[in-house]
Structures are given as structure tokens and as C-alpha cells.
Amino acid sequence: MIEVAGLTKRFGPTLAVSDVSFEVQKGEVLGFLGPNGAGKTTTMRVITGYLSPSEGRVRVAGYDVVEEPLEAKRRTGYLPEAPPVYPDMTVVEYLAFVARIKGVPRREIQTRIEEVSEKCAVTDVTDRQIGKLSKGYRQRVGLAQALIHNPEVLILDEPTAGLDPKQIIETRELIRGLAGQHTIVLSTHILPEVSKTCERVLVINQGKIVASGTPQELTHRLQGYETVLLTAEGPAAEMMERLQRVSGVNLVEPRDAADSRVTFEVHAEKGHDVRAELARAIVESRWKLLELKTSGLSLEDIFLQLTTKDLGEGPDTSDKSSVVGIV
Amino acid sequence: MRNVIAVAGKELRAYFHSPIAYLVMTVYAALLGFFFYSFTATYVVQSFRIQAMGGGMGAPPMSLNEYIIRPLLAGVLTVVILLLVPLITMRLYAEEKRSGTIELLLTSPLTDLEVILGKFLGAMALYAVLVAMTFLYVGYLFLHGNPNAKPLLAQVLGLLLYGAALLALGMWFSTFTKNQIVAGVVAFAVFLLLFVMDWVTAYGSGRASDVISYLSLTKHFDNFAKGVIDLSDVVFYVSVVVLGIFLTARSVDALKGRA
Structure with missing residues (x-):
């Protein structure tokens, strides 16, 4: 038409x-x-x-x-x-x-x-x-x-x-x-x-x-990786280091910290559900696991990723090459 | 044609739904009324004086055409119109550009020429109403005297052509800007220049002077003022109208490319 x-x-x-x-x-x-x-x-x-x-x-x-x-x-x-x-x-x-x-x-x-x-x-x-x-x-x-x-x-x-x-x-x-x-x-x-x-x-x-x-x-198409949000109570640096060692995890980023509670954003390889492994890692180290959930990319995130790419300010620049040029 | 009439009707309605039509008509009526009164009073005093001196014995009475109608139409009105036409034309495109309705007109199945002609005719209709108002005063002379109608017809035709030429140019100026005031001021300045242009030729001679004199809008009104319809004058005014419409079309076309 x-x-x-x-x-x-x-x-x-x-x-x-x-x-x-x-x-x-x-x-x-x-x-x-x-x-x-x-x-x-x-x-x-x-x-x-x-x-x-x-x-x-x-x-x-x-x-x-x-x-x-x-x-x-x-x-x-x-x-x-x-x-x-x-x-x-x-x-x-x-x-x-x-x-x-x-x-x-x-x-x-x-x-x-x-x-x-x-x-x-x-x-x-x-x-x-x-x-x-x-x-x-x-x-x-x-x-x-x-x-x-x-x-x-x-x-x-x-x-x-x-x-x-x-x-x-x-x-x-x-x-x-x-x-x-x-x-x-x-x-x-x-x-x-x-x-x-x-x-x-x-x-x-x-x-x-x-x-x-x-x-x-x-x-x-834009979710080249899976993102998990994890909140736990314990020593931030040690927890982060432990989470990093879980197989399939690419990147761990602290999001918020209040008192001894820390929320991490964990990026894993696509197709890997790392939630069980993450939970075990925290619990076995005798820290307190408070919350664990997957986070889908909202359309907002995608929009920001796509439109800020040229400025190099996207939330994550590594995965976008695979999604741009879909047209 | 249907489209031209639709646009013309819209323009005419816009004039009467806004203060513009009433403002223009009031100014026109007031100025015309003042000069009509003044010329008529002078005429009456003069003719009494001639009679009192006994000089009028056997001589024809003073001509109403020469002493009232001609100075009114050829003298006063050509200047009043100079002032009022910018008020009529300034909104034609500037208003559409400012309010965004130009997008409606240019994305409708109309040719640019249909829109331009519609706008021109709408403005022309309001102008014709003004010229028709002249008869309210001149008609008074016909009721109480017997002026000659033939030179009056030539003068009215001249006024219509002269106004049409100004309207077409004013419409073109209105395509330049979103700002009605700017469109109006530019139109008035240019009209004034065209009006006084042949003054310089009074002192000059030669080719340049002839050209300037030929281009002067007022020079071509002289014959109409005398009550003579000369085809070359008609052709001149019609050419200016065509030129104005052509330039408007070019300007509207440039809006689409804007590069």
C-alpha cells in the first residue's frame, strides 16, 4: 500500500x-x-x-x-x-x-x-x-x-x-x-x-x-543476553567476586546498595538460566539471599540502546552489532 | 473549478469571521465619506459662487464627474487602496503557515494553482465589496444630480484592475513569512514605491525614464481616470496579476523543496 x-x-x-x-x-x-x-x-x-x-x-x-x-x-x-x-x-x-x-x-x-x-x-x-x-x-x-x-x-x-x-x-x-x-x-x-x-x-x-x-x-532480537537481578545481604565485594565465578555469567554490576544489602545486575550468556547457580553460590557462602528475578529488556531500553549507539552511551555496546541492521 | 470556489469561499468567510473585513470596510467608508463630503461641499459652494457672480449665464453647470467623482475615485481611492490591500493580503499565506493549515491545503488533492486562484478570488471578492461601497456615495450624486455614468464605469473598472494587481503582488509577499505583520509591511512599502515611482520621471528623460514610467502602477490609471478604457492599460494590469500569481506559485513550490 x-x-x-x-x-x-x-x-x-x-x-x-x-x-x-x-x-x-x-x-x-x-x-x-x-x-x-x-x-x-x-x-x-x-x-x-x-x-x-x-x-x-x-x-x-x-x-x-x-x-x-x-x-x-x-x-x-x-x-x-x-x-x-x-x-x-x-x-x-x-x-x-x-x-x-x-x-x-x-x-x-x-x-x-x-x-x-x-x-x-x-x-x-x-x-x-x-x-x-x-x-x-x-x-x-x-x-x-x-x-x-x-x-x-x-x-x-x-x-x-x-x-x-x-x-x-x-x-x-x-x-x-x-x-x-x-x-x-x-x-x-x-x-x-x-x-x-x-x-x-x-x-x-x-x-x-x-x-x-x-x-x-x-x-x-535485542536481548543478546539474559539479565538477572539479585539482592542479597553480605559483604559486597566478596559477593560480587563469588557471583562472577558462576559458570555462564558474563558480567556482574552492583546496582544499589543500602546498609549491607546489595542488588546486583548479572548478565549471563543467552540461553543460560543461571538463577539456580546464583542462588546456590550465595546460600553456600552463608550470605542471605533476599530476591532473585529475571529482567527482560523493556522497549525503553531497546530504544535507548538503538538511538544512543552512535554516541557510544548505550547501556551495553557489546551486543548491539548483532541486532542493528535487521532491516 | 469546484476546488477554486471552495477555497475562495473559505477565504471570504475567514475575512468576515475575523475583524479584518469589518476593519477594512470601516476605514474605507470613513475615508471615502470624509472626502466625499469635502468635495461635495466645495462643489456646492463653488457653484453658488459662480451663480451669484452671474457668470454662469448660459454656461453649462459644473460637472459632477470632474469635480467630485474623478478626484474621489482616481485621487483618494488609489491611495486608500494602497493602504487597505496589504491588510487583505497579509494573511493569505502567512496565517496558513503559522497555524499549520498549509499542510492541509498542500496535502489535499488540489493543485497549487487551484489554491492560489481560490485565495486570490476570495481576496478579490472582499475588494469588490469595497469598490461596490463607492456607489453608496456616488449613488447619492445620481439621486440628486445627473452625472455621466460612462466615465464612472471606466473608473470603476480601473479600480478593480488596479486593486487586482496589488492583491496578486500582496499575496506573493504573504508566502514569504509566517508573520502577517511582516507580509503586510513589505506589501505596503512596495506598493508605496510603485505608487511614487513615476515621480522621478518628471525630471528625467530617455529610456530608463520611459521604462520606469511604464512600470508605474499609477501611470496606467490615468486613462481610466479620464474615463477612457485603453486596452494597453488593461493588458498591463492583467499582466501584473498573472505575474503575481506566477511568483506565488513559484514561492509555494519552493516551500515543498525547502532546499
């Missing part, structure tokens, strides 16, 4: 997006994940035809966005980061205007407005001026606008940015409800967003795609 091939976008000397390629299948929900300024918005703006690519090709529903922009735009709904609303119009006036410029046939405009107002839960404010609505409502009006011509492709730039927690949950549910009928690309720099709404994730940093996969896949 969306094909992006070798997309590069320069703003003068600045490289905003560098040789990005990906495809989105019909009905799929794809999440763009990356820190601010990573190139998410630029990529989306090229897909929607707002910016022209410096190099590369983008096709939406089979139409090249540069060569047949009108056909591509007819099939695309776009919600920019700031909802593109006219504050002095009422919701109905605004949706009617958007419907007209999106090419909705005149006799269908009324029914389309009713449909999207209901879908986006703005029916109770249709006669209010948009400028007087709360941010949450404005965002929903923005979403209604993107849906008015029933586009095959929906591009949503940070659809939950600036909303309160309740509104975020509502918006997520709305987006999930749209999946299947529409092909959706959404961007976010908030991680739980991605695992909650997207089937596939592209992690983008400094204009390049650094990883892709389902949220689960990403978690799995």
Missing part, C-alpha cells in the same frame, strides 16, 4: 532522512519510533506530498507521490502534529470545507460528516468554534478531517502528543478501531504507544532506520 524506496531528504546541507526504504502492507499499522528530530515527520511529509523527496521514490496505493500527486493525495488522510484546523470555523463548517477540497461528492458530504463525527466522538461539539475547543477535541477534529474522504492510507504524526492520559487511551482505542479498514502509519517518541497500537515498528534515528519488527520481535 505504501512503498518507500531509497528516500533521502536534504534541507540545504542538513540531511534529514537518509536512504530510507520500507513497505507497508494493506491494513497494517506501522509505528515510527524515534527521538525528536530523527526524521519521522519529514518522512511522513514526503509520503503525504507536503515535501518533495531529494532522492528516492514513494508510492501510495500504487501512485508515485511526485508524478501523480493528486491520485496519491486522494487516497491519503493526514493528521500533522498540530491539527490543521481553522480556529474561527465551527466543526461542521471545517469538515464540510475539508470534504470539498478532498473531493467528496457533494451529496455525500453530509453523511460523511456525520459518520466521522461519530467515529471521532465530536458529535456534541459540531456547532462550536474550533478555536474554543479543548486540545483533545481539536485533536479528534483533526483525526475526523483525516478520515473524511475515507482514505486507504492514514498518516498520523504523533496523534497522542499533548493529550491527557484519558484522551491518550481514547485516541489509541480509536486508532486500533481504524486498523484493518485503513493502512496506518503513525509516529511517536513515546514507547508504550508503539507496543499498544502498532503491529510493526520502525525505529528511526538520525534519518536512518536502525531496526524494524514487531514490538515482541524487537525485544527478543
